[in-house]
Amino acid sequence: MIMPKILFIQPTQYATNGGLCKQKRINLPGLVFPLLAAYTPENWDVELVIEVVDDVPFNSNADIIAIGSMGHAIFRGFEIAAEFRKRGKPVVMGGYMSSIAADKAIEFVDSLIIGDAEVSYPMMYKDFEETGTIKRVYDHPLTELKDLPLPRYDLLLKKKIGSMLPVQAGRGCPFYCSFCSIACLYKGRYLFRPVDEVIRDIKEVKRLGYNRFYLIDDNIVSNPNYLKELCEKIKPLKMNWASQCAIHLAKNQELLKLVSNSGCDLMSFGIESVQQDAIDSFGKTWLKANEHEQNIKILAKSGITVSTEMIIGTDFDTEISICETYKFINRNRVPIPRFYILTPIPGTALFKEFKAQGRLLTEDLEKFDGTQCVHIPKSITPEKLTEMYWWLNNKVFSLYSIFCRIVINGSLWKNPKMLIFSLAINFHYRHYIRRKITPNIF
Numbered sequence: 433m434i435m436p437k438i439l440f441i442q443p444t445q446y447a448t449n450g451g452l453c454k455q456k457r458i459n460l461p462g463l464v465f466p467l468l469a470a471y472t473p474e475n476w477d478v479e480l481v482i483e484v485v486d487d488v489p490f491n492s493n494a495d496i497i498a499i500g501s502m503g504h505a506i507f508r509g510f511e512i513a514a515e516f517r518k519r520g521k522p523v524v525m526g527g528y529m530s531s532i533a534a535d536k537a538i539e540f541v542d543s544l545i546i547g548d549a550e551v552s553y554p555m556m557y558k559d560f561e562e563t564g565t566i567k568r569v570y571d572h573p574l575t576e577l578k579d580l581p582l583p584r585y586d587l588l589l590k591k592k593i594g595s596m597l598p599v600q601a602g603r604g605c606p607f608y609c610s611f612c613s614i615a616c617l618y619k620g621r622y623l624f625r626p627v628d629e630v631i632r633d634i635k636e637v638k639r640l641g642y643n644r645f646y647l648i649d650d651n652i653v654s655n656p657n658y659l660k661e662l663c664e665k666i667k668p669l670k671m672n673w674a675s676q677c678a679i680h681l682a683k684n685q686e687l688l689k690l691v692s693n694s695g696c697d698l699m700s701f702g703i704e705s706v707q708q709d710a711i712d713s714f715g716k717t718w719l720k721a722n723e724h725e726q727n728i729k730i731l732a733k734s735g736i737t738v739s740t741e742m743i744i745g746t747d748f749d750t751e752i753s754i755c756e757t758y759k760f761i762n763r764n765r766v767p768i769p770r771f772y773i774l775t776p777i778p779g780t781a782l783f784k785e786f787k788a789q790g791r792l793l794t795e796d797l798e799k800f801d802g803t804q805c806v807h808i809p810k811s812i813t814p815e816k817l818t819e820m821y822w823w824l825n826n827k828v829f830s831l832y833s834i835f836c837r838i839v840i841n842g843s844l845w846k847n848p849k850m851l852i853f854s855l856a857i858n859f860h861y862r863h864y865i866r867r868k869i870t871p872n873i874f
């Protein structure tokens with residue numbers, strides 16, 4: 433008997449200069465599809481395509497095509513959806529972008545899963561098996577994050593992936609930064625998995641022969657007691673891990689020590705700007721620009737390699753402040769910096785604010801890729817801002833800057849593995865910048 437089949441597709445994105453972004457391997461593969469595969473009924477066959485490293489099999493015999501929508505890759509997802517629909521295949525889409533821009537996404541697919549998929553996805557199967565059709569929209573937010581099955585890591589192991597596997601801890605965030613898609617989707621909700629369930633998945637990663645994992649969580653430090661318990665249970669496993677959180681981890685010495693001693697060697701921090709007015713304008717008033725330098729020093733000293741996320745194009749940004757941003761990154765020897773142009777994603781408070789003020793240059797979402805200015809900033813022209821974005825990236829990923837931030841970075845020399853890792857990422861990003869691709873795939 434032929435088993436019914438679902439084809440999961442994680443689309444890649446287009447580069448600014450045309451072609452699809454492709455890589456020889458993907459270092460940070462997503463968790464969504466391995467997790468959804470674990471929810472798939474046993475009588476179904478599952479295939480996973482990660483387009484960054486795979487080709488999309490448009491002649492697939494799958495019964496359902498499920499497409500992810502991470503960031504700007506949603507537009508490639510729409511193209512893929514159109515091809516499969518032409519071939520008569522039902523297409524369902526889920527993920528952050530299609531949840532936030534649901535009104536647009538629904539035009540391109542047969543069915544949309546909005547927000548968390550853990551409840552919606554099994555319902556979709558049930559509908560398909562009972563009626564042969566799926567509903568237009570499934571929207572069933574979770575109120576708790578527990579009893580998740582073990583992700584189907586075997587699907588990732590068949591791919592060309594790097595040295596880490598993903599493990600989920602929490603989902604959502606208690607804060608409401610005006611530009612943030614997570615705030616827009618979760619509206620202050622922050623769900624945690626029970627620590628023992630997270631540890632079960634980490635042990636599985638270890639059993640599969642991986643000594644590194646990255647903890648998927650939007651702000652792991654916002655529940656210090658949870659993080660403390662987690663670190664205490666990770667430490668005996670003698671693994672290394674990476675994640676992202678608020679930089680005020682640096683202010684809690686006891687917790688920072690636990691995090692570092694548990695094997696965390698890489699953290700990403702949204703420090704947003706070197707200007708307090710800009711940070712305040714996002715409603716992120718607890719983040720203090722004048723503490724960035726000290727925080728970065730403390731984190732580096734603790735053995736954690738610092739990655740930063742910053743935004744340019746606020747109402748307080750000028751050519752001078754963007755030059756200052758470059759100097760800040762160099763002066764503080766940030767090993768892995770990333771930048772985005774302020775982008776008012778539809779659904780966010782920022783989008784509503786700019787729209788009400790008549791400051792949106794376009795509502796064509798294809799232009800909302802974080803590399804081009806789509807709003808009217810107050811202190812710099814949109815054209816100049818876009819030009820400065822590429823200038824900043826070219827400066828930061830110049831050989832001179834890489835040398836200053838990494839090669840002569842004393843903290844990194846204490847951990848040669850992370851030094852090599854940082855160098856690899858920087859050269860990878862440098863390669864992307866030269867092709868005018870924003871460095872957000874690794």
Ligand code: SF4
Nearest residue numbers: 605607608609612615
């Ligand atoms: S703290 Fe980070 S994840 Fe939370 S709302 Fe702000 S930007 Fe988003």
